[in-house]
Amino acid sequence: MRVIPRFVERLHAAGVAGIVLPACPGCHRVVRIDKPLDGVRVCRTCIAHSRIEECSRCSARREPVTRDPGGSPICANCFITDPANLETCLGCGRRRKVNRRLADGPLCPTCHALRR
Numbered sequence: 259m260r261v262i263p264r265f266v267e268r269l270h271a272a273g274v275a276g277i278v279l280p281a282c283p284g285c286h287r288v289v290r291i292d293k294p295l296d297g298v299r300v301c302r303t304c305i306a307h308s309r310i311e312e313c314s315r316c317s318a319r320r321e322p323v324t325r326d327p328g329g330s331p332i333c334a335n336c337f338i339t340d341p342a343n344l345e346t347c348l349g350c351g352r353r354r355k356v357n358r359r360l361a362d363g364p365l366c367p368t369c370h371a372l373r374r
Contacts, residue, residue: 260292263280263290263291263292263299266279266280267279267290282300282301282303282304283298283299283300284300284301284304284307285300285301285303285304287301287303289301289302289303290302293305295308306321309321309322311331312331313331313332313333313335313336314326314330314331314332315332315333315336316333316335316336318333318335320333320334320335321333323337324337338355339355341353343355345364346363346364347363347364347365347366347369348360348362348363348364348365348369349365349366349368349369349370349372349373350366350368350369352366354366354367354368355367357369357370358370
């Protein structure tokens, strides 16, 4: 439940004397701590560090964004560059990752930057 942490944040922002924002018990930084981990609330960074696994494709140690049909972890870099996730760009005609979708089709990062 986020009611009490939000209340404390508002009191602190209003300058109420004696109100101190709590630090994350995992990393000791004063940031939003609303993710449950082993019975305590921690920050998003600590949650990400707790979920680190070796990517089944590139062997990098990262938080997986998805899993393959066999349940093996896949990192964000491998997911984005997977041929199944590439589409034909409306601007250049190459199969690339999508940066922006227009009404008539997707644009790759290069073509999106050129249209700005």
